[in-house]
Structures are given as structure tokens and as C-alpha cells.
Amino acid sequence: MPESKGIAMNMMIRTGDVRWPSPIRVRVGYGFPETIRGPREALTYLNYRWPAIDGEHCRSAKIICAEALEFRTSPDIAREAFLQACVEAKMLD
Numbered sequence: 001m002p003e004s005k006g007i008a009m010n011m012m013i014r015t016g017d018v019r020w021p022s023p024i025r026v027r028v029g030y031g032f033p034e035t036i037r038g039p040r041e042a043l044t045y046l047n048y049r050w051p052a053i054d055g056e057h058c059r060s061a062k063i064i065c066a067e068a069l070e071f072r073t074s075p076d077i078a079r080e081a082f083l084q085a086c087v088e089a090k091m092l093d
Helices: 002-014 039-048 056-069 075-088
Strands: 024-026 034-036
Touching (some): 034 039, 039 056
């Protein structure tokens, strides 16, 4: 039993919310600008709010943001990947 508690606690730590020091402001079409503050919000945005056109940077950003949430890559690298996807989709506010 103690091992299962250790695993559960480890999972809780590993899935913590990571925030970027400098958020990214995006806008879909003529909608209101929205602020993306970290890889979790970025991944949600990439999966559910992204325009129909999905390019190479978008696909890459999905992978990198997921890796950042698992602490397999830096949040800064995820931010840069998301930023490049926003440039590709012309979504920066």
C-alpha cells in the first residue's frame, strides 16, 4: 500500500500547473483577445480553440506543450513553440 500512495503523490506533483513568466495574447478571428499563461492553457487552446487550418508549428506545439506538462521539456521551450504556432496561424493579438 505505501508504494501506491507514493505513486499517487508523485503523479499529483508531476501534473502541477506550470505558468510562463510572460503570457501570450491571442485572438481567433474577430473575437476578443485571450491570455494564455502556460503550457496547459496552450495545449487546451491548440486542441479545442485553434482555427481549422493546422500547420507544422501547431502540431509541434501540441507535442512540446504536453511534454512541458510532464516536465520532459522546459516551459520556455513550450512557450516558444506555442508562439511560433500563433505566428503561423496569424493569431497574435
